[in-house]
Amino acid sequence: MDEVFEPLLREFDERRRAEVVAAYMAVEHAAEPVPEVRFAALREPAPRRAVEEMLGLSGRTLVKAGRDLWTSGFRDDVAAELARDPECVPPVRERAVLALVLIHSVAIPRAAGLLEDDTWVSPHPTPLDELRRRTRLPIGDLEAALRRLRMAGLIAQVKAGADDAGGFVPGPQFHRLTPDARRRLQEELILAAGPESPLAGAIRARRRSREREQREQRGNA
Amino acid sequence: MAVARLVREDGSVSIDPRVLARARARVLGTPSVSVREPVPAGAATASDGERVWLLPRWPDGATPALLEEYDTAPMPFERGGQARRVLAAALRCCWTRPDDAPWPGSPAAVADVLEVYAGMTRGTELARRWATGELRRLSETGWLLLDEASGTVRPGPRVALWADGSLTSLRALLHTLPQPPHRSSPSSPPPENPEHPSMNDPAVPRGRAAEKSAPVDDLPPEPGDG
Structure with a gap:
């Protein structure tokens, strides 16, 4: 059965x-990023490249999720392609609820300096x-x-604690965003919160120029 | 998602269609197609004769249960204890030929499954309602196939991933559960050489078969239980 991995x-x-x-198996199925101290193959370049290539067979890639921590996620080009498939995209109500959780648990605490810049994992429940x-x-x-x-x-879900009512925080899947995916999500939140x-103007300008470049590249091809 | 609109800009990259098909299957869980349609090359599958379900494929016979050896927690499944009890009750009703593999099994009335579950848990009306919710959740995750219109349920394609070796304890355990109504005891069937044509991936997802080797009512509560 292993002809693909062999x-x-x-x-x-x-x-x-x-x-x-x-x-x-660990980067694909663990709830949280795994430490390379526990998984020898993640510590050295050659076996780590093999893990990366195995992930690539299903459109996935290794994601560094902190110092000596690894997980996996969809490659950016594959995520883009999947996002065009209506069957692969969650329904609008789920997206709306998720966006609200991101605004309350990440964007607002980040604006207040309570959360570091490049994370989508938050201890602040909505x-x-x-x-x-x-x-x-x-x-x-x-x-x-x-x-x-x-x-x-x-x-x-976060259960109610001594000084808060509990609620919802972004789930473990947010560890699996690639650096590019984290940046795009950040940009989207800026566009939504302060259009x-x-x-937001700078983001739109950058996107327009990137689109122009791509059109030109395709025109030249 | 918001991401989707953004990413559309860099659509110039072409992706190996086999890679994309595997990625798509992962997003959708256990998608199915008609047996007449082609399945991606190298995909693990389970078929009931009419449809083919695409299943995850793992290297060297590994399963997510491997994570236990490394003290690493798998993706959490909320109220896992209750879900396993409902799955056990459903298998008690759907796995009518215990010498065969549980997949594809046969359909059973949801009412019968709830009856077995009630017998396992001294259930109240509320417990039945919870169990109905679990049936839905198990159906959404591919462990069962629930047909709400006809009020029936049958084993889900993920069950086909259970390795032969893990089935013995499961058979013994299910035998200890209350009998489904309107059916004679399936005890001491004639010995035969069991063949499991659909067990093409010897894997026990997340160690569930191992968990089932304990009496279902004595399962320790999970963090998400309640």
């Missing part, structure tokens, strides 16, 4: 091969009441959207 694993002896397979008020979705629809987002690992801001 060419990539063939070069390793038995022990190395098992390490590569373990690292592949309260259910806030979601109910802002989405104006019937409670049944909101709960169904929250259930599916939780199941997909896109949000996680008239100078920063």
Whole structure:
């Protein structure tokens, strides 16, 4: 059954091969990024390249998620292609609820200096009441959207603590964004939150010039 | 997502269609096509004769259960204990020929599954409602196939990933569960040589078969339970 993986694993002896397979399974199936101290194949260039190539067979890539931490995610070009397939895109209500969680749990704390710049993981929960008020979705629809987002690992529920009411934070899938995907998400939030801001203007200008470049490249090809 | 609109700009890259097909299958979970349609080359599949489901494919017979050896937590499945009990009740009703593989199994009435579940848990009306929700969740994740219109349920394609070796303890466990109504006991079937044509991927996702080797009612509560 391993004809797809075999060419990539063939070069390793038995022990190395098992390490590569373990690292592949770990970055693909662990809830959180895994430390390279526990997975030998992630520490050295040759086996790590093999893991990367195995991921590439299904359009995925290694994502560095902090010092000595690794996970996997979709390659940017593959994510772009999948996003064009309506079947692969979550329904609008789920996207709306997710956007609200990102605004409350990430964008607002980041603007207040409570969260570092390049992360989409946050300890600041968005309260259910806030979601109910802002989405104006019937409670049944909101709960169904929250259930599916939780199941997909896109949000996680935080139980009420001593000084907060609990709620929802971005889920473990946000570790899996590539650097480019994190940047695009950041830009989208700026465009949504302050469309008239100078920063939003700069983002639009940069995108226009990139589009122009691509058109010209295609024209020359 | 918002990302989708943005990314459309760099559509000039071409991607190997096999790679894209595998990526798409991963996004969709366990998508299915008609048996008459082609499936991507090298894909692991489970078929019930009418449809073919695409299943995840792992190297060297590894399964996500491997993570346990490395003290690494898999993706959480909320209320996993309850979900496993409902899955066990469904298998009790759908896996009517225990010498065969559980996939594809046969359809059973949802009412029967809820009856078995109630017998396992001394269930109240509320427990039944929860169990109905679990059936939906198990169906959305490919562990069961739920047909709400006809009120029936059958094993899901992920069940075909269970390795032969893990089925013995599961058979023994299911035998201890309450019997489904309107059906005679499936005990002591004639011995035969079991063949599992659809078990083309010897894998037990997330160690569920191992978990099932404990009595279902004695499963430790999971972090997400409640």
